[in-house]
Amino acid sequence: MSHIETDLIHSGKAFNETRSVIPPIYQTATYFADTNPEEYLKAATEARHPYFYHRHGNPVSSQTAELVARLEGTEAALLTATGMAAVSTAVLSIVKAGDHVVAQRSHYSAASVLLKEVLPQFGVEVSYFDQSDNSSLDAEIRPNTALIYVETPSNPNLAITDLAYVGALAREKGITTVCDNTFASPINQRPGDFGIDIIVHSATKYLGGHSDLTAGVICGTSAAVNKAWKKMLSLGGALAPFDAWLLLRGLRTLSLRVKQINANALALAQWFETHPLIKRVLYCGLPSHPQHELARRQMNGFTGMLCVEIAGKDEQEQFTRAQTVLNSLQLFANAASLGGVESLVVHPASMWGLHHSPEQKLKAGINDGMLRISVGIEHEEDLIGDFEQALGRI
Known part of the structure; x- marks a missing residue:
């Protein structure tokens, strides 16, 4: 076989x-x-x-x-x-x-x-x-x-x-x-x-x-x-x-791409966990994820998808800060979709606003300070550096 x-x-x-x-x-x-x-x-x-x-x-x-x-x-x-x-x-x-x-x-x-x-x-x-x-x-x-x-x-x-x-x-x-x-x-x-x-x-x-x-x-x-x-x-x-x-x-290149993306996403998620302006990191490859053990049992890798919640004194400040980060990123493009060779980032509360009421967004775990990230195949140090400079503008 x-x-x-x-x-x-x-x-x-x-x-x-x-x-x-x-x-x-x-x-x-x-x-x-x-x-x-x-x-x-x-x-x-x-x-x-x-x-x-x-x-x-x-x-x-x-x-x-x-x-x-x-x-x-x-x-x-x-x-x-x-x-x-x-x-x-x-x-x-x-x-x-x-x-x-x-x-x-x-x-x-x-x-x-x-x-x-x-x-x-x-x-x-x-x-x-x-x-x-x-x-x-x-x-x-x-x-x-x-x-x-x-x-x-x-x-x-x-x-x-x-x-x-x-x-x-x-x-x-x-x-x-x-x-x-x-x-x-x-x-x-x-x-x-x-x-x-x-x-x-x-x-x-x-x-x-x-x-x-x-x-x-x-x-x-x-x-x-x-x-x-x-x-x-x-x-x-x-x-x-x-x-x-x-x-x-x-x-043809799926396996090569996904392995690189998995590694990049884990490195970025681990870095986010150490940053004081990140309130929460959602990545199933991290031990901090509430279902990490289940993910380990049924997954061979943890994908290039993660979410972060920007810290703030209230949701309005979180929203403002998330928009500042979104507009300051240089490598991560603000574009819908995911899974490509390029890294993308979106603001879920804005994207889902058309289809979800505030109550539905809350049930789905979508916060106004949340960013959804699709990690690509770029070098992990460059990806981390891009978020580092963007968070520095808050």
Whole structure:
């Protein structure tokens, strides 16, 4: 059995039927019909066939999906146009009117909108649990619960969900589980190893790694992925050929990038803990994280995502100081998204303000003095130095 680093270079080669070392971009919407009627019928009806019509499949998409499935340890995978296309397609392929969904309280904001606003429009009820308290999940299970939806580490507060507990409980109750693994990446965590049924990613982030594409991935059994594929045919969230090719290229260096990012993030988090103007550091790789031991049990690395809370006499001063730091950083760009080779920083209370009430922000652990940091592959001393000079301007 080959190692991840080797799989990233060589998995899925069977879909490249040319003599090109790097697969070509299949920039076509449709393909010539096979002269054999049986073969054409197969292409038209087989799930994810790469040579019929682009919404059905694409050779580079097939190669990339096989690679991601290999990384996650699942039977199959499906590429989608965005991360939210992956989330919504996966969820809508599972639930129907009258079903109940249990989701954790802290989520990516767009996923929260799907859960809070979209699903109820289709007669699906959603209730929430505290992901740091397993007993709170038990309390939300109902006879009609069809799905448990989790995200770990969560965005933006870096809370950890006990995947083994969720997986075992769901199997016992006959409930399907979906985990958003974007923050971790399959280098740091494989939810399927803990009994999770379906894994979704915003491949825009770590999998692509260069902030030059948008994409999503759904991973699971062949049956689950084919069901999601059929739903995607109606929803229309197929990934464009060029983005599929860019994603495949980005995946080649995933292991190298994530290892460097992990090391940089830990060094930066450790430095933050020593700084008097930092009130709190949230990084699951630190022993001070309340769920550090759980993170150690289910993660191989602790990602490049961390949050810090700027100190201040009250939240207004914290907000002002956070904005001063944000505007003073020179290497860290103030930009949405995460997981690229470049370091980014955002102010979650501002970003989440559109989707969350003050009460919801409080429940999600979002403070006005909080900064969410996505650490890149730059040298750790330069990253620390950038925050040092920015904090010095307070």
